[in-house]
Structure formats: structure tokens, C-alpha cells
Amino acid sequence: MSMIEEPVSGREGVSGAVTTPIGLLVPPADGAVPADAAVVYPGLSFRAHGLGLREMTPEGYDSVLEEVGHGARLLAGQGVSVVALMGTSLSFYRGLSFNSELEREIERRSGLPGLTMSTAIIAACRAVGARRLAVATAYQGVVNERLLAFLAQNGMEVVSLAALDILSIEAVHKVPDDEVTGLGREAFARAERPDAILISCGGLSTRPAVRALEEETGVPVITSPLAGLWAAVARAGHDPRVASEGKLFQQHFPVT
Template sequence: MQPPLTKEMGAEAISLMGTSLSFYRGPEGNAEILAALRDGAGLPATTMTDSVLEALTAVGGRRVAVATAYTDAVNQALTRYLSQSGFEVAALEAMHLKTVEQVFAVTDDDLMALADRALAAASDADCLFISCGGLHTLGVIPQLEARHDLPVISSATAGAWGAVRQTGHSGRAPGVGRLFTL
């Protein structure tokens, strides 16, 4: 087994990359995770959930259409967390997937259809959030932003953006969505 990455080994920040892992127990549970990461590593730390909230705020998202891979219980926890964090869930559409294999089998066409359903159900949303770090969203975000003229935040891309920003970098990367132009 490899030793944990430490500051002495060159790590600059720590990020927990799993959205539901950090939102499921609410803001208090996420705060406990952050404290453990910071205390254990002695480095700046974030969670995918914190990065998503920061990304939604950065693009001006307040009334959010949500598209997830999750089951109802996880969707309820996500809706509570977003509401407690000052966001309004305008609509939520879900795939109700239960295994990692099912998540990894999701195609770009599946993601486009899910996002379209979520946005159709929330015609006055100011942003789309695709939640589940295992969904491969990088390729569909520019297409969805062009199709719907709204910013699109996904767990995976927001998580990477937030982690990089913990190290002092801007997070800018052209061509992968509005978030990465800020």
C-alpha cells in the first residue's frame, strides 16, 4: 500500500472527489470531512460539494435545474443540501442508477437527454447542475451550454476546478464550459 500523499511529498491541496459522499450527511457532515482533511494533511482542502456550490455561485446560479444519476433517497439529500445552501432546485430529473458500472455506462446521448428533461421541467432555471462525479460530462457541457444558453456545472468538472483553485491557480481552461472562463 502506498503512503498517503503529504505536503512533504509535494501535495499542494486535498480534495474529496465524490459529491454524494460530501453532501449526504448535510452541511455539518461536509464540514466534518473538511476539518478531517485539513487537520490530517495540513493542506488546503475542499470537497466536490464545496466546489459545486462555489461553481454555482461563480456562474450566477440560484434557481437550478438538477440532473442526477442518483436514487430518490440520495436526490432528497442533495435537494436538502442545495436548499440549505441558498439554492432553489427548480426541477430534478434522475437516472436512478445503483451501481458504479451503471454510472460508467452512461453515454453522452444519455446525459444530453437527461439534461434536456431537467431543463424542460425548469424553464426558468438560470443554471443546470449535473450531479455525480462518476458521470463523464466534460464533452457534453459545451454542447448543453450552446443548446440552452445557460451555464452548466457538473460534479466532475466543478470538483477539478475547485481542487485546482485550492492550489492558487485560476481554474481557467478554454473550451470546456463557462465556469472555466471565469
């Protein structure tokens, strides 16, 4: 496991004041801050801790659960303001109650506000007013089944599903941008009147897909990595809206 601090265009926010870093628990062992952070929020600072997840399976997720609490404590010791678990399937694979338990464990171990990427995608769907979803994922069968169950538990209706059938964390980070866009396009084409496209998997590169698909379809495109950043920034007390990004980034984080 490793922990890396990566300032996003320095440590100053838009007001010029020094900002407290935002803590991210990321599945890959290298603990790198997601590249999108520097592009979307250049005025903020992030620190990350790697969990060492190798495979997107229930057994793989089970193997790193103890590292979630440990990593949350280490990030708190580095002075972060919030701890976000940036893994969607790692937080939804045991259902709604378990996702809430993970957030409580992060908060207990860190003493800070905590959230998961699964919480973020649900908040993002609600923020853009979406319930009927065209879903695109990187996952294999059993993980897709658990995602659909989690979405249903949160009042979402899945009207189509397209998946890449990927097992390893290493492989998911190598998926080309045009393949992600094509996957989202396939999910939308299979759906009847979806409110939004949801692209689930924090390891996918999704900014180009969001731009292309929102222009093509006219519906919001919610993606795990971008929703995770949007929610983490909001929970840290910052305004998460970014005028140059997609439809989600025109919205505030919903108050529940």
C-alpha cells in the same frame, strides 16, 4: 485501495516551472485520476487515491468514511499541495455541517488545504450567478432527497429534477455521453427559467454534455467532475480558467 500518479502532459505549468501535484480522493477503488484532468489542465500534475466505494447509498458512504482521512494522509505523504474529495454524494449526504466536518478532517489528517466536490458545485453555482437550478443526477431516491436538502441549505432553489436511478459506482461510469446530455436536456425542459443546469455525480462523463447543453440552452452547465477539478486547481493556487471550456471555466473561484 490504490494510489496512482498521473502527470497531465508532463509536470510543467504554463510558466515552465515544475508544479506540485494536486491530490484527489476518488470513490472507485482503482484510484485512477479522472480522465478530464488531462484534457482540461494538461499543464498540471495529479495524484489520486481510491476509496473503494461500491454503492451510492448512505450505507455505502458510511463504509468508506474512515478511508477519507487515511487517503488524505497518504496523499500528503506523496507531496501534493491540496487534497480534494471528488465525490459529491459522499460529501453532501449528511448535510452542510457534515460536509464542513469532512473538509476539516481532510485538512487535519493531511496538514494541507482540503475541499469536497459538494463545496465545489456550490462555489461553481455562485461563480456563474446561479441560484435557480435544473438538476440532473445519477442517483436513486434517498440520495436525491439529500442533494435537494443540501442545495437548499446553501440557498439554492431546485426548479426541476431528472435522475438516472443508478446504485453502483461501476454502472455510473458506463453511462454514455448522449444519455448524460439527454438527462440534462430533460431537467432543463421541466424547469421554469432556471439560471443553470446542475449535473450531479462525479462518476459521470460530462464534458460533451456541457458543450451541447450550453449551446442549446444558453445557460451555464455545472457538473460535479468539472467543478471539482476547477475548484481543486484554484485551491492549489492556480488560475482555474480555461478559455476553450464552458461557462464555468471563464470564472475565478469565488472568495468567501
